[in-house]
Amino acid sequence: MSTKQQVLIVEDEPKIAQILVDFLTLEGYLTRVIHHGDEAEAAIKSDMPDCVILDLMLPGKDGLSICKDVRKFSQVPIIMLTARVDEIDRLMGLGFGADDYVCKPFSPREVVARVQAVLRRASLSTPSAHSTTLSFKHITIDTERFECKVNGTTVELTPVEFRLLRSLLSRPGAVLSRESLMHSCYDDSRIVSHRTIDSHMKNLRNKITLADDPQPILQSVYGVGYKLM
Structure with missing residues (x-):
């Protein structure tokens, strides 16, 4: 990447967060980690990341509530992390404005691939000047x-x-x-x-x-x- 893209990781488990940091850094992304749900929206507003990896279960504000409120001011791509694998939770997460979800336990390489995919879709959403x-x-x-x-x-x-x-x-x-x-x-x-x-x-x-x-x-x-x- 000529210009490094930033990924904000909102995850309260330090080991999981560090694994994501390591793999994303290897792929050339800049990262920042937030461990508490109450800090997520302020970080998104101040940092304006290119992508957010957002855990469902967080101390303070939960991931679905964060996702819903972020959509009031930003269309940043959001990938939800969840250990709750039933289909209702998956659909609820997407209905609240998430772009994708990954179920725990996960392969770090899969998460990196999902980040690359949502960023690619986001770039394709920017149209030419001929028709907007x-x-x-x-x-x-x-x-x-x-x-x-x-x-x-x-x-x-x-x-x-x-x-x-x-x-x-x-x-x-x-x-x-x-x-x-x-x-x-x-x-x-x-x-x-x-x-x-x-x-x-x-x-x-x-x-x-x-x-x-x-x-x-x-x-x-x-x-x-x-x-x-």
Whole structure:
């Protein structure tokens, strides 16, 4: 890397934090470690890291609450660490605005690969100067400002929701399969369940559908995928 990117590690177990520091440093990243949840948001605001590795269970403020509140002021890529491996916790973490998750115990190399993947996706989210907005009916997104407006009102989307909506807005009326939508969000060839995509789509539909619409603008096509109509 010509310019070193910074990864903020929010992890209360010193041994785990140090392992992440060692492996990320070997790959050329700058790192900073925070051990207490109450310090995380201030560190993100002051350091403006390129990526955050955030443990779910922390002293003070927990990881999900931190993730939710960070999304009010920053779209920094967030990777959640969790020892709670059931699917509900995974979906909840992503629904709160996390870009990815890794279950403990984990391979440090896997975490580094996930960091590289979310940073690569974040760089691809920066569009060329030729086209920064996409619109359909009452929805407009600005891909440069990472902003979504529904009927003129700004709506907060998670990074995954934004990428999904961007894919749908690029081809309004077309049915996009779950597989293609997965690839628009995850580029590291891992297996992501249809349930995960469906969970994101449910949250996205709730955010972009007008209260008086007789039919939601985001529709599912049974056995295939989703479309904007």
